[in-house]
Amino acid sequence: MLSSHIYSSILPLPQGYCVDMLIPVSLISSRMIETRKCIIIYEYTYFLDGDEVSRKTFELIFENNRYIEGQSLSYRLYSKRSIKENQCGYIELDVKSKDGSRVFKAMSPFPQYEIFSNIGKKSFFSSFTNKTSDPQIIGQIELFKRFVITYPAINIDLKKDFSTAFLFINPYEKPIIIVLKTQDLKTIDRKKILPREAVYFPLSCLLSKGENSWKGQIHMTANNRIVAVVLNHKKDDMDSISNMEHLDPFRSDSTHQRFSQKIRSALRNIFSKK
Amino acid sequence: MKIDNKISPSKVICPCFDITIAHLMRAIYDNKNISYDEFLTMTNATNKCTACSLDVEYYFTKFKNSNLILEVDADTSFKIQLDNKSRKEKFYEIIDRFTPMVSMMQTNYIPIIVKNKTLDSWIWIANNSMMHEREVFGSKMDVELIVRNHLGDIKHKKKYFLDHEDCIHENVSQFLLKDVELDNNEILAGSLEINRLPIEIGVRGATRPQLEILAKEGSGAVHTQGKGRSGGGGFSCLYRPDTDIIFIAITNTDTNNKNDFSIEYPINNALNFNKGKDIVKDCISIPPRGTILHEVKLGDDYIDQLIHMKWSSTGSKSSYVFCVSTDLSQISIDHVT
Numbered sequence: 267m268l269s270s271h272i273y274s275s276i277l278p279l280p281q282g283y284c285v286d287m288l289i290p291v292s293l294i295s296s297r298m299i300e301t302r303k304c305i306i307i308y309e310y311t312y313f314l315d316g317d318e319v320s321r322k323t324f325e326l327i328f329e330n331n332r333y334i335e336g337q338s339l340s341y342r343l344y345s346k347r348s349i350k351e352n353q354c355g356y357i358e359l360d361v362k363s364k365d366g367s368r369v370f371k372a373m374s375p376f377p378q379y380e381i382f383s384n385i386g387k388k389s390f391f392s393s394f395t396n397k398t399s400d401p402q403i404i405g406q407i408e409l410f411k412r413f414v415i416t417y418p419a420i421n422i423d424l425k426k427d428f429s430t431a432f433l434f435i436n437p438y439e440k441p442i443i444i445v446l447k448t449q450d451l452k453t454i455d456r457k458k459i460l461p462r463e464a465v466y467f468p469l470s471c472l473l474s475k476g477e478n479s480w481k482g483q484i485h486m487t488a489n490n491r492i493v494a495v496v497l498n499h500k501k502d503d504m505d506s507i508s509n510m511e512h513l514d515p516f517r518s519d520s521t522h523q524r525f526s527q528k529i530r531s532a533l534r535n536i537f538s539k540k
Numbered sequence: 541m542k543i544d545n546k547i548s549p550s551k552v553i554c555p556c557f558d559i560t561i562a563h564l565m566r567a568i569y570d571n572k573n574i575s576y577d578e579f580l581t582m583t584n585a586t587n588k589c590t591a592c593s594l595d596v597e598y599y600f601t602k603f604k605n606s607n608l609i610l611e612v613d614a615d616t617s618f619k620i621q622l623d624n625k626s627r628k629e630k631f632y633e634i635i636d637r638f639t640p641m642v643s644m645m646q647t648n649y650i651p652i653i654v655k656n657k658t659l660d661s662w663i664w665i666a667n668n669s670m671m672h673e674r675e676v677f678g679s680k681m682d683v684e685l686i687v688r689n690h691l692g693d694i695k696h697k698k699k700y701f702l703d704h705e706d707c708i709h710e711n712v713s714q715f716l717l718k719d720v721e722l723d724n725n726e727i728l729a730g731s732l733e734i735n736r737l738p739i740e741i742g743v744r745g746a747t748r749p750q751l752e753i754l755a756k757e758g759s760g761a762v763h764t765q766g767k768g769r770s771g772g773g774g775f776s777c778l779y780r781p782d783t784d785i786i787f788i789a790i791t792n793t794d795t796n797n798k799n800d801f802s803i804e805y806p807i808n809n810a811l812n813f814n815k816g817k818d819i820v821k822d823c824i825s826i827p828p829r830g831t832i833l834h835e836v837k838l839g840d841d842y843i844d845q846l847i848h849m850k851w852s853s854t855g856s857k858s859s860y861v862f863c864v865s866t867d868l869s870q871i872s873i874d875h876v877t
Contacts, residue, residue: 270573286846288776340846366573379874381778381846388758388865389777389784390872398576399601407598409743414671416746418707419664419761427757439580439587447672449707483707483746485671490586490593498759498872508758509872516670516746521679521738525639530632 268299268371271362275375275394276437276493278464279312281354282505284344286381289324291333293376294361298369303329305364310341313437314355315348316462325364352466356435356493359394373399382510392510395493397437402515403491409518416485417496417513420448422469423479427501428508432467432486434459435493444488448472459492466497466504485516553596556588561599568603576600641741648734648764649858650751651789651831652687654713655727658868661713663732664750667702677704678745679738686733687715692792692829695730702736702747729833731791731858734764751873753862758870760862765875767793767856773877774807774850775861779842786836787862788876792826794855799826801857803834805849806842818842826857833862 279285289308298304308324322341327334348354361376363369379391396403407413422429436442436459446454452472459465472480486494494513500506523531549562567579579600580586586593652661665683670676680703687696696715700708716730734749752761777786792799802823818839824832838847851859864871 271575274575274577286778288846368573377877379776379876381776383778383780383783386783388870388872389780389863390760391777391861391863391874398597403594404598404601407594410670410676412670413594416668418666418668418746418748419662419750419752421752421754421759426754428755428759438593440593445671449666449668449672449705451672481709483666483668485668485746487671489591491597496761498761500757500870506758506870508755508870509760511761514746514748514763516676517678517744517748519744520644520741521681521744522641522643522741524636525642526632526635527639528642528644 268368269373270366270368270370271360271373272297272370273373273375273399274397275359276397276435277357277359277380277392277394278433278435278495278510279343279345279355279357280382280433280497280505280507280510281345281347283382283384283387283507284342285357286383287341287343287357288378288380289326289339289341290376290378291326291339293378294326295328295331295333297371298328298331299371300331301328301367301369303327304367304369307360307362307364309360310343311358311360312343312355313358313462314346315350315353316460319346319355354433354464354466356437356464358397358437382507387506388508390507390510392495395512397493400515402517405518406515410516412487413491414485414487414516415494415513416483416516418483420469420484420496421481422473424470424473424501425478429499429501430469431497431499431504432469433464433495433497434467435464436461437493438490440490442488442490442492444486444492446484446486449483468504486513553599554585554592557584559583559585564596564599565603568600643738646736647766648749649767649791649793650732650764651729651791651833651858651860652713652716652732652751653727653729653753653789653833653862654716655868656722656724658756659713659727659871660711660754661732662752662754663708663710663712663734664752665702665734665747666707667704667745667747668707669705670745674705676745677742678747679740679742680704681736681738681747683708684735685710685712686735687712687730688733688829688831689716689730690728690831692827727833729789729831731829731831753871753873755864755871756869760872762860762873762875765858767858768877770853770855770857772850772852773859774848775876776846776848777836777863779836779838779845779847781837781843783866785864785866787864788834788836788849788851789831789860789862790826790834790853791831791858792828792855793858795828797828797855799853799855799857800824801826801832801851801853803849803851805836805847806838806845807848807850
């Protein structure tokens with residue numbers, strides 16, 4: 267199936283950071299069918315506090331699957347401070363052919379790291395994630411009829427000066443209600459994320475009075491799918507992030523396969539090496 | 541031609557706006573380029589109570605990725621026909637019906653690092669039920685952890701049984717320190733091999749392993765991956781030696797053969813900056829199952845510049861990037877190709 271666009275994708279932009287986003291022209295051309303000339307629109311839209319703040323559009327010209335010309339192939343965007351407590355912004359990426367012609371052989375977002383940095387802060391990397399049509403989520407809904415994402419390695423240790431927060435992004439039109447549950451059955455019920463908002467959720471709330479540390483797994487469900495990342499940050503400074511990582515869907519992939527499938531797969535591996 | 545009788549065209553998928561499967565099919569059939577967002581805008585679907593959001597997205601993707609043929613039908617207006625399987629696929633489907641189910645072993649590799657009292661690597665493998673409700677689980681599995689040093693020598697090997705609601709949480713980098721005198725400033729690298737063999741037919745659930753690297757003021761974590769193929773890869777970063785140290789970690793996943801890993805940077809396709817000056821070209825031979833840690837170092841001219849790297853290897857490998865603050869107090873880890 268050919269398509270005129272790549273699925274929209276989402277990247278958080280935490281407060282206190284700028285992001286250098288790279289336009290992966292070689293990945294774009296590898297996704298395209300051969301065309302004499304084609305203009306690809308590569309567009310970043312920055313949302314903060316429920317509103318669109320800025321938009322940057324690149325027009326990239328490809329000819330015979332080779333990138334010919336366009337503007338600079340990277341774009342730096344500085345975060346703006348949210349007027350709301352515990353919020354930041356996010357970026358939505360849209361990629362499509364300018365004339366609507368169906369030039370893309372696959373529609374999933376490009377596997378590409380963007381670079382987060384600021385003066386005096388360690389860099390970290392993260393990639394755009396599907397706004398819709400994530401095959402793992404589709405498979406999950408098909409089998410379980412339910413949206414559940416998980417994180418297995420929450421580690422809060424106030425003595426070591428590090429803590430963890432979730433960052434929830436609702437890039438959709440309606441509010442999303444989320445429910446979190448830990449493996450020791452602590453429940454955080456019905457937190458509401460408004461449309462076009464990115465909300466921090468510090469997990470230090472899991473600590474009981476007098477506790478300094480908490481380790482374990484958290485599962486999360488919602489009335490709609492939601493984009494979520496986990497941030498490892500300094501204890502008292504949410505703007506000093508060590509690492510940003512996506513959550514993982516509760517996987518519906520089968521643990522077994524037919525013996526004949528296994529044989530085919532082994533043969534494919536042997537022949538692909540030759 | 542296969543007619544999918546399980547999906548009724550008259551099935552309502554968005555009750556608030558009375559949108560049926562047939563409406564969705566029609567929209568995709570009439571406009572093959574329609575995006576999911578455009579469909580929602582056009583029909584208002586999911587836009588009131590939102591309860592149907594996931595179902596609508598599921599059907600949209602299913603039909604968008606199929607060859608749709610609509611036929612006028614007296615009863616339901618449309619008959620839905622899905623025919624996106626080739627003859628070969630149909631043949632395999634028949635064959636598959638007559639062979640038994642076998643368990644799929646999953647093998648992951650990930651580099652691990654350790655530094656005296658500063659950096660530690662921990663593995664997490666959890667098998668919690670969905671939303672901890674004890675109803676839907678990932679399969680029970682046998683898990684084997686193998687820790688190797690940078691030369692590929694086994695330093696630790698242990699088997700575990702991962703039951704429902706179980707969690708394996710182990711400091712795997714401690715084994716690298718066995719029989720080693722570590723200089724205070726030295727970072728020691730090795731690798732972790734994780735073999736998971738499900739022992740009951742089921743789903744993977746939440747069992748994906750996660751490696752966590754603990755530093756003093758900020759940890760980093762990433763899920764583990766299967767081995768990558770030989771050939772090329774690359775990565776881009778800002779060169780900020782006052783703030784960051786970037787390490788490329790490569791594990792040779794081949795048991796018998798060495799892996800020649802070549803790396804070159806900066807490859808500045810976006811900048812005509814210092815073209816050809818101080819380019820790093822390195823070729824390192826990695827012993828079977830061994831691991832190397834390459835620190836990205838350039839001249840001062842490149843400070844604060846965007847640096848593109850490319851590399852290639854002669855054999856299969858596992859590739860990750862560590863980004864560490866210069867005082868080693870914060871760390872992040874990401875997998876790369």
